[in-house]
Amino acid sequence: MSATQIAGRMAGVDAGAPIRQSSLWQDAWRRYVRNRGAVAAGGIFLLIVAWCIVAPLVSTHDPNHVDFANAYQGPSWSHPFGTDQFGRDLFTRAALGGRISIGIGFGATLAILGIGVVYGALSGFVGGKLDNGLMRFLDALYGLPYLPFAILALAIVGTVDFWTMVVALSIASWFITARVVRGQIITLKENDYVRAAKAVGVRWYAILGRHLLPNTLGVLVITIFLELPGVILGEAFLSFLGLGINPPDASWGSMAQDGRDAYRAHPHIIIIPSLAIATLVLCANFIADGLRDALDPRTKET
Amino acid sequence: MALLELSDLRAHFFTREGVVHAVDGVSLAVEAGSTLGLVGESGCGKSVTALSIMRLLPTPPARIVSGGISFDGRDLTKLSERELEDVRGREIGMVFQDPMTALNPTLTIGTQIVEVLQRHLGLDRRRARRRAGELLAEVGIPRAHERLDDYPHRFSGGMRQRVGIAMAIACEPRLVIADEPTTALDVTVQAQVLDLLDDLRRERQMAMLLITHNMGVVAESADDVAVMYAGQIVEQAPAPDLFSRPEHPYTEALLSALPDLDDHEARQSRLTAIPGRPPDLIDPPVACRFAARCPFAERGDCCVLEPPALRELRPGHWVRSAHPTSERHLSHA
Numbered sequence: 001m002s003a004t005q006i007a008g009r010m011a012g013v014d015a016g017a018p019i020r021q022s023s024l025w026q027d028a029w030r031r032y033v034r035n036r037g038a039v040a041a042g043g044i045f046l047l048i049v050a051w052c053i054v055a056p057l058v059s060t061h062d063p064n065h066v067d068f069a070n071a072y073q074g075p076s077w078s079h080p081f082g083t084d085q086f087g088r089d090l091f092t093r094a095a096l097g098g099r100i101s102i103g104i105g106f107g108a109t110l111a112i113l114g115i116g117v118v119y120g121a122l123s124g125f126v127g128g129k130l131d132n133g134l135m136r137f138l139d140a141l142y143g144l145p146y147l148p149f150a151i152l153a154l155a156i157v158g159t160v161d162f163w164t165m166v167v168a169l170s171i172a173s174w175f176i177t178a179r180v181v182r183g184q185i186i187t188l189k190e191n192d193y194v195r196a197a198k199a200v201g202v203r204w205y206a207i208l209g210r211h212l213l214p215n216t217l218g219v220l221v222i223t224i225f226l227e228l229p230g231v232i233l234g235e236a237f238l239s240f241l242g243l244g245i246n247p248p249d250a251s252w253g254s255m256a257q258d259g260r261d262a263y264r265a266h267p268h269i270i271i272i273p274s275l276a277i278a279t280l281v282l283c284a285n286f287i288a289d290g291l292r293d294a295l296d297p298r299t300k301e302t
Numbered sequence: 303m304a305l306l307e308l309s310d311l312r313a314h315f316f317t318r319e320g321v322v323h324a325v326d327g328v329s330l331a332v333e334a335g336s337t338l339g340l341v342g343e344s345g346c347g348k349s350v351t352a353l354s355i356m357r358l359l360p361t362p363p364a365r366i367v368s369g370g371i372s373f374d375g376r377d378l379t380k381l382s383e384r385e386l387e388d389v390r391g392r393e394i395g396m397v398f399q400d401p402m403t404a405l406n407p408t409l410t411i412g413t414q415i416v417e418v419l420q421r422h423l424g425l426d427r428r429r430a431r432r433r434a435g436e437l438l439a440e441v442g443i444p445r446a447h448e449r450l451d452d453y454p455h456r457f458s459g460g461m462r463q464r465v466g467i468a469m470a471i472a473c474e475p476r477l478v479i480a481d482e483p484t485t486a487l488d489v490t491v492q493a494q495v496l497d498l499l500d501d502l503r504r505e506r507q508m509a510m511l512l513i514t515h516n517m518g519v520v521a522e523s524a525d526d527v528a529v530m531y532a533g534q535i536v537e538q539a540p541a542p543d544l545f546s547r548p549e550h551p552y553t554e555a556l557l558s559a560l561p562d563l564d565d566h567e568a569r570q571s572r573l574t575a576i577p578g579r580p581p582d583l584i585d586p587p588v589a590c591r592f593a594a595r596c597p598f599a600e601r602g603d604c605c606v607l608e609p610p611a612l613r614e615l616r617p618g619h620w621v622r623s624a625h626p627t628s629e630r631h632l633s634h635a
Contacts, residue, residue, distance in 0.1 A: 128362070192403035199398075200391030200418045200469055201354055204383075210408055210417070 015076060028218075031294040038290020041283040048280055052098035055174055061089035064097050064248045072266045082268050084258055085132070095117060100251040104165050105232040109224055111170035112231070116177025117213070117220065123178070124185030125208050135182070138175055146172040147234060154243050168238070169231050177223055184216045218295035225288035229281040236277050252277050303375070304331035305509050306355070306477055311369035313347075313354045316362060320584040324350040324364070326533035329612065331505060332407055332477065337503065337510040339524030339541065343580065346376045347533040348513045349399075352370075352481045355511070357386050357395055363372065392422040395470030397499070399482040401462035405454040411438070411465055412450030421607060422473045436559060437468040440499060460491035464498065478503065479511045484519060496523055517560055526618075529553050532581050532591040535612060539619040549615055549626035552576075590624065598625035 033039055056063065061079075067087035075082045081090035096294065123134040149172035157164045188194065197211050238244050239253025240260075247254070252273035259269030308330050313341035315322040325347045332338045342348050353359045355371055355380060371378040373394065381389065390396075398404040419425050425433060427459035433449065441464040452473060454462055463483060470478055479501060484492040500523045503510050512524055518526050521541065528538040529550065537550040548554045555576045578595035581587055587594065590605040599605050605624035612622040615629075 189408075192398060192400060193406040195358060196396075196398055196404040196466070196469075197406070197414075198358055198390065199396040200472070200530075201387045201389070201421055202391075202417060203387055203421070205422075206417070210409070215408055 028291075028294040035290045035293060037286050041286030041290070044279065045283040045287060047049075048098065048276070048283070049102060052095045052102060055095035056092055056099070059089065059092040059095075061092045063088060064091040065089075072262065072269075074240065074266075074268060079269070082266075083273050084255075084269050085262060085266075090255075090269065091271055093255065094252070094276060097250045097252045097255050097273060097274060098280075100162065100245060100249060101111050101232055101235060101277070102254065104162060104169065104235050104251065105228050107162070107166040108169040108173075108231045108235075109227045111166055112174040112177050112227055113220060113223060115170065115174040116223075117181050117216075119174070120178040120181030121185050121208065121213060121216075124182035125189065125204075125212065126190075127186070129184075138178060141172070142175055144172050147237065150234065150238060151241075151243060152226075154238065160243065160245050161249075165235060165238075169234050173230065173234075177227065180219060180223065181216060184219055185212055188212050188215050222288055222291045222295065225284050225291060228284045232277065232281060232284075303409075305334040305374060306332040306483045306511070307370075307372040308351070308355070309370045309372070311351070311354060312367040313350050313364060314367050315364045323533050323583050323586050325354060326586065327369070328530070328533070328535050330528045330535055330538060332509050332511055333526075334476065334509050335507045336511055337500075337523055339520035339527045340511060340530060341515060341520050341527060342514045342530030343515055345583075346580065347528045347583075348530055349513075351530070352396070352479050352513055353577045354371060355479060356390060356394065357381070358390075391470075391475070392473045393475050393477065395473070395475040395478045397463070397466050397470045397478065397480040398501060401459055401466050402486065404466050405462055406453075407454055410451050410453055411457070415450075415465070415469055418469055418472045434468075434472075437472055438465070440502070441465070441468045442494075443468075444552060452468055459487055460495060463487060463491075465493050467495070467502065471506065471508070474506055475508060477509045477511065479513070481513045482515070483512075484516075485514070486538055488489040492519075499523070511514060517556065529556070532586060533583055534591060534622065535620075536592065536622045537620065541620075543619055547619075547627065549619065549621040550592075551594050551598055551625060551627075552622045552623075554627065555595075557620065590622075592623070596623075597624065598630060 065220055070083050070087040071085050072080055073083040079089050081094055084090055123131045150168040153168040153171055194207060194211055197207055235251060236253030240253050240257045244254040245251050255273040256270050263270045308328050311325055311328045313325040315324055320393050330349055340348055354366055366379055375412060412434055416430040419430040419433055435447035435450055443449055443461060443464055486497050487495060494521060514520060524541050527541050527544045528535050531552050537553050548557055559574045561573055576595060589607055589609050593599040593606050610624045612620050612623050615621050615626055
């Protein structure tokens with residue numbers, strides 16, 4: 001760097017000139033891409049999602065076409081993942097199952113986030129007696145184990161489709177998110193800038209919406225990827241028990257259940273969806289870790 | 303009638319250890335267009351007084367127990383939260399002590415000033431933005447209009463305090479409460495920020511309640527001075543009168559504790575300190591709160607038994623003591 005450049009930069013610093021414009025999210029992105037594991041996990045995650053979206057569109061096989069002559073085939077060129085006991089193409093079916101599994105996963109995660117944010121923000125922001133009441137109610141709900149609760153919910157509904165599954169999985173799993181958001185709001189509420197905002201007459205909803213909630217966004221993004229694996233596993237578990245989405249639709253969990261009967265002779269039927277679930281869950285965990293490192297201000301460098 | 307009048311204001315904190323009488327019978331008046339300096343040591347209730355006026359005390363645990371806050375003829379203690387939101391920022395502005403934490407780090411400076419302007423003056427976005435730029439220029443930020451899009455972390459402490467001042471005066475309030483506005487700043491910047499506050503105040507004919515523990519700051523910019531001790535006002539007077547003829551033993555002690563850099567002998571000696579400690583505000587003394595540290599209060603004295611009242615010793619000079627300087631000489635003579 002030449003002397004004039006240095007002088008120029010120093011003059012710029014003196015005048016408080018912007019040296020490098022970067023927002024919180026740009027900083028976070030820079031830190032995230034430096035984490036190779038997280039980037040790889042993100043890439044694989046996107047690849048799986050893309051495969052689930054694209055594969056059924058371009059596939060020449062009808063995923064629900066029963067063809068007993070071709071049942072239990074191992075992987076081949078025309079059926080990369082082989083076929084199941086009905087001779088259905090597993091490559092296409094796994095992609096379709098992925099759509100449902102991932103769709104339910106994100107759907108339930110967003111529902112968890114939605115309920116959790118509203119409940120937690122209200123509790124933390126209003127405080128006092130309302131906070132106390134809402135939190136004691138949460139304590140009572142906390143005792144509910146979520147899977148039996150989901151099973152019960154599904155048993156009551158009877159026919160299971162996408163949305164009933166989303167409801168069953170989110171109805172008893174938003175407690176932690178609500179707690180986290182409440183904690184965040186309470187911590188943020190104590191900040192001087194919130195008092196300063198009140199001192200210039202900013203209304204309560206603007207304080208909540210503009211000064212508090214955006215600051216919880218980092219935590220919420222992390223929460224998405226922390227909740228996602230649990231929800232996807234929960235869905236797989238319920239489907240494996242036969243409580244999943246009704247046939248002929250399938251999720252990865254119900255596909256694995258299909259493969260259970262012949263798992264000795266034809267293990268690929270159970271392995272493929274299980275592998276898909278495991279990969280996706282692992283990726284989500286890696287992404288959550290990477291995001292946490294990237295968004296945690298304590299790791300912030302200049 | 304004064305713009306702001308506190309009458310026997312009491313704000314207490316209800317904690318597990320007991321009731322903290324943080325503000326315990328404060329009466330003071332700020333005249334329109336003038337500056338009142340409120341001085342006192344840490345923990346004497348200065349900031350709680352300021353937050354009480356803004357009605358921004360953390361409730362619970364704090365609560366205004368009794369007393370009135372009359373602002374422009376209205377009693378602020380009787381306003382609803384909704385009405386208070388219209389007063390804050392519009393009629394009373396506040397400058398906070400620590401500029402490093404008083405701005406939201408996730409919003410640009412522009413957004414935060416525009417928010418105030420839109421909220422109170424109903425300006426549209428473009429005009430609010432232009433006005434925000436003008437305000438930043440007025441508080442002495444170079445290239446103000448470009449810097450609207452910067453986040454607070456790009457500003458130094460002094461610059462941020464200027465932004466804080468810009469926000470406090472954005473809607474031309476009639477009163478600005480400055481709670482130790484220079485305490486967190488470098489000494490070199492303190493004088494600049496004080497001058498800025500004073501200039502802006504004069505231009506706009508705003509009144510100011512300047513809270514500080516720095517006698518020098520008060521001497522520089524206050525018209526009147528109120529001295530606070532253990533939750534009460536112990537002396538209030540016009541600034542020149544207070545500095546030349548302090549009446550309360552506490553004020554006297556405070557002033558003599560100031561280091562004198564011109565006096566060579568004094569420079570050699572140790573700094574003067576006030577013996578003892580301020581009383582516990584959970585269980586304050588029933589009588590004069592300064593009695594335990596007062597060199598003039600004797601055992602069996604009336605002021606050890608019952609609290610002295612705040613009385614007007616001479617026009618404009620109020621004192622809460624049984625042994626003000628001017629009476630002391632008389633009695634000893």
